[in-house]
Amino acid sequence: MTEFKPMNPLEMVAYVLSKQINDHEVVYIGTGLPMVAGILAKKTHAPNITFVYESGGQDPIEGGMPWSVGGPETYRKSPMILEMPYSFGQAASGLVDTGFLGFAQLDMYGNANTTMIGGEFTNPKVRLTGSGGNNDVASLCDKLVFVGLQSPQKFVQKCDFITSAGHLTGGNARQEAGLLGHGPVAVVTSAGVYDFEPASKRMRIKSLHPGVSADLAQLASGFELLRPEGEIPVTEVPSKEILEILRHKVDPQGFFITMPGA
Amino acid sequence: MMSKFQFEYNQEALKNLKIEDTSILDRLVDYRHARDFRQKKDHSQRDKRMSLKEAVAEFVQDGDIFAYTGFGYVRTSIQADWEMVRQGKKNLQSIGSPNTCQSWGVTYGNTPYTHASYAGAEMRGYDKYFSDNIKNGRVKILSDWSHGLMAIGLKAAQLGAPGIFSKSGLGSDLVTHNPYLKVMNNPMAKGNDPCVFVPALYPDITFIHVHAADKFGNARFYGPAVNDLALAGATRKLVITAEEIVSNQDIRWNNKGVQITFQNVDAVVEQPYGALPGYMPGCYYWARRWWEKTFAMMSLGQEAMEAYIKEWILDTKDTNEVVKKLGGVDFIINQKRLAKAAEADNEDDGVEFKYKPWSPETPPDVYD
Numbered sequence: 351m352t353e354f355k356p357m358n359p360l361e362m363v364a365y366v367l368s369k370q371i372n373d374h375e376v377v378y379i380g381t382g383l384p385m386v387a388g389i390l391a392k393k394t395h396a397p398n399i400t401f402v403y404e405s406g407g408q409d410p411i412e413g414g415m416p417w418s419v420g421g422p423e424t425y426r427k428s429p430m431i432l433e434m435p436y437s438f439g440q441a442a443s444g445l446v447d448t449g450f451l452g453f454a455q456l457d458m459y460g461n462a463n464t465t466m467i468g469g470e471f472t473n474p475k476v477r478l479t480g481s482g483g484n485n486d487v488a489s490l491c492d493k494l495v496f497v498g499l500q501s502p503q504k505f506v507q508k509c510d511f512i513t514s515a516g517h518l519t520g521g522n523a524r525q526e527a528g529l530l531g532h533g534p535v536a537v538v539t540s541a542g543v544y545d546f547e548p549a550s551k552r553m554r555i556k557s558l559h560p561g562v563s564a565d566l567a568q569l570a571s572g573f574e575l576l577r578p579e580g581e582i583p584v585t586e587v588p589s590k591e592i593l594e595i596l597r598h599k600v601d602p603q604g605f606f607i608t609m610p611g612a
Numbered sequence: 613m614m615s616k617f618q619f620e621y622n623q624e625a626l627k628n629l630k631i632e633d634t635s636i637l638d639r640l641v642d643y644r645h646a647r648d649f650r651q652k653k654d655h656s657q658r659d660k661r662m663s664l665k666e667a668v669a670e671f672v673q674d675g676d677i678f679a680y681t682g683f684g685y686v687r688t689s690i691q692a693d694w695e696m697v698r699q700g701k702k703n704l705q706s707i708g709s710p711n712t713c714q715s716w717g718v719t720y721g722n723t724p725y726t727h728a729s730y731a732g733a734e735m736r737g738y739d740k741y742f743s744d745n746i747k748n749g750r751v752k753i754l755s756d757w758s759h760g761l762m763a764i765g766l767k768a769a770q771l772g773a774p775g776i777f778s779k780s781g782l783g784s785d786l787v788t789h790n791p792y793l794k795v796m797n798n799p800m801a802k803g804n805d806p807c808v809f810v811p812a813l814y815p816d817i818t819f820i821h822v823h824a825a826d827k828f829g830n831a832r833f834y835g836p837a838v839n840d841l842a843l844a845g846a847t848r849k850l851v852i853t854a855e856e857i858v859s860n861q862d863i864r865w866n867n868k869g870v871q872i873t874f875q876n877v878d879a880v881v882e883q884p885y886g887a888l889p890g891y892m893p894g895c896y897y898w899a900r901r902w903w904e905k906t907f908a909m910m911s912l913g914q915e916a917m918e919a920y921i922k923e924w925i926l927d928t929k930d931t932n933e934v935v936k937k938l939g940g941v942d943f944i945i946n947q948k949r950l951a952k953a954a955e956a957d958n959e960d961d962g963v964e965f966k967y968k969p970w971s972p973e974t975p976p977d978v979y980d
Contacts, residue, residue, distance in 0.1 A: 381734045404759055405683040406836035411956060414965050417735050420683030420836055421891060422954035433837035434709060435767040438760035442779055461784075465756070471789060472630045472753075477743035481786060482710060482730035486760030489780045513758075515783035527783035528795075528806030603966055605735055 357588065359540040360607045361596055362559060363497060364390060365588035367450065367538045370495045375447035376400045378487050381419055383497045384450035386596070386606045389415055393595055402446055404483040406432040415601055419483075438483070441490035442530075449491035453498050454478050455509045458553045458573040459523075460516025460534030460546060462488065462496060463509035471511070481513045488514035492531045500539035505571040517551035524551075541567040543585055544575070552576050557583040617644050621791040628789050629753060636725070637754060637791055639816065640677055640707070643774055646814040649848045653878075657828045660880045664930070667851045667879040668695045672817050676701075678723075679815035679847060680708025683838045685733060685890030685898060688713060689819035689853045691883060691934065694925045697722060707815055709759040709839055715739045715910060716925065718751045719917040729757040736900065737907020741917060756789040763839050765792070765813035770845030777807040818847035820872065821886045823894070825854040826862070829877025832869045835893030844872045853883040855895060885935050885944075889979070894957060897950035899938050902979040904970035938979045946980055 367387035407425030416423035468475030542558035554576035682688035710730035717723035
């Protein structure tokens with residue numbers, strides 16, 4: 351019998367993210383951890399969710415993990431395969447509940463950067479992938495959940511480039527800019543789960559993972575994290591059963607849940 | 613006939629992108645020119661078949677705005693893209709959502725301009741070298757897009773509308789880094805209702821890879837359409853590359869899935885395996901390790917990437933040679949099995965998708 355490996359931070363993130371998904375919702379999924387979390391959710395507490403992918407695939411039957419948002423696993427025996435403009439159009443017209451996105455940089459108002467690091471657009475320090483569908487998911491879905499590893503380089507005071515609009519400058523800024531929907535409602539990282547304080551729209555600790563103190567979470571952030579009233583809840587860890595599902599059924603090749611260098 | 617129509621660009625974006633001569637931006641949004649261009653075409657139902665070599669030679673002009681179809685590497689006419697490189701077409705502007713395949717054109721030097729949306733191939737690899745290419749001036753970003761905004765621009769063109777108001781992009785830096793986008797108030801709203809106006813986008817040349825087409829250009833395909841329905845209506849010149857050519861009778865009798873009609877089409881090419889090394893719905897799975905190796909080469913820089921392009925594009929004379937290089941019959945049989953199992957068309961129990969991702973230790977001829 352093989353030894354049961356202890357949970358790693360990426361697996362924790364995937365599990366915690368999956369818990370952000372409510373059953374029966376229509377969810378917009380991007381590659382990477384969001385996809386792992388979505389499939390895990392569907393195999394555990396949210397079997398009736400519907401996946402939407404930007405290339406047009408949606409509502410596939412169960413199969414291998416889609417590692418590409420355009421791949422066959424996204425449209426496996428789908429009742430209908432759409433096209434990109436309509437896929438995003440659905441989100442704009444109220445047919446999608448929650449979108450899930452990664453980020454290279456995230457600021458205290460949930461604005462995200464996947465475009466570039468540096469001060470000069472024509473001469474960046476690093477040009478990243480670009481928006482892809484990120485801006486659309488962030489702008490058009492009713493609710494948005496971010497996921498990623500946490501560090502002071504990623505949780506920044508101000509994004510070098512705002513690829514995806516969150517709560518912009520806080521308060522009512524998002525609404526005044528013309529955006530609809532609630533914007534970011536949660537952020538799941540390797541340190542904990544965050545929400546957004548209702549008035550200021552600043553990122554606030556909701557729960558911290560076992561072993562992570564508020565001070566430690568703050569050390570891993572480049573901006574001040576708001577703290578909730580009272581004792582900070584500890585994030586629930588996945589059971590052994592759920593880890594088995596994650597490792598053997600959801601991402602058996604460990605594309606997204608293997609720690610770099612492992 | 614070049615329209616003398618003038619365009620009003622987003623001035624802040626022009627400054628941020630350091631674009632001084634805006635004439636390079638005009639043709640993408642010149643809907644009057646695009647209309648004239650297509651009005652003057654021969655709209656007859658006629659035999660448009662030719663080889664890929666002939667289609668690229670005749671329909672791709674230096675300086676063209678070249679649109680990427682499918683989804684980066686899903687039903688993307690990659691073999692047409694490679695033929696453009698072989699024929700030395702140059703000075704191209706790349707546009708696509710995503711623009712995954714611009715990576716070799718940019719490195720090779722035939723694509724000095726891009727309307728950016730997404731570079732890289734998802735988890736198969738990130739194009740580190742695209743970043744360098746921007747810094748060293750090998751490629752210039754003419755506009756920065758989200759997939760949804762570009763999709764809307766192309767859709768507007770297909771619909772014959774000069775533009776569409778969208779809710780994407782608001783509040784982001786995309787609207788300050790895209791000369792074509794402007795925040796405008798919804799004309800129907802009393803009071804504040806900002807929207808982003810997206811003009812109709814007209815690429816010059818587009819290759820769409822399909823499952824079957826007849827000799828007139830009526831084309832049948834399935835799988836994610838992505839932007840291809842819009843592109844078929846937006847592009848000035850359209851070449852269909854098809855896994856097989858069927859009769860007009862077959863197109864009429866089996867018309868479920870016919871999504872492009874002949875009048876959009878300039879040329880029809882019988883090009884089996886035209887989407888390789890990418891995925892073709894129901895036909896062949898990606899050459900996964902080819903993509904991983906490609907992106908590994910990209911991160912090693914110019915010399916490594918140029919050697920790779922020479923090996924795969926310049927030193928192969930056509931798609932048949934590419935197929936042989938990827939593993940020939942064994943490769944084709946295996947990739948077909950994987951594709952059909954992935955789509956639940958064929959038995960998937962027992963079909964192995966697990967594999968060892970490419971690393972420098974991978975044997976030299978393993979690309980699946």
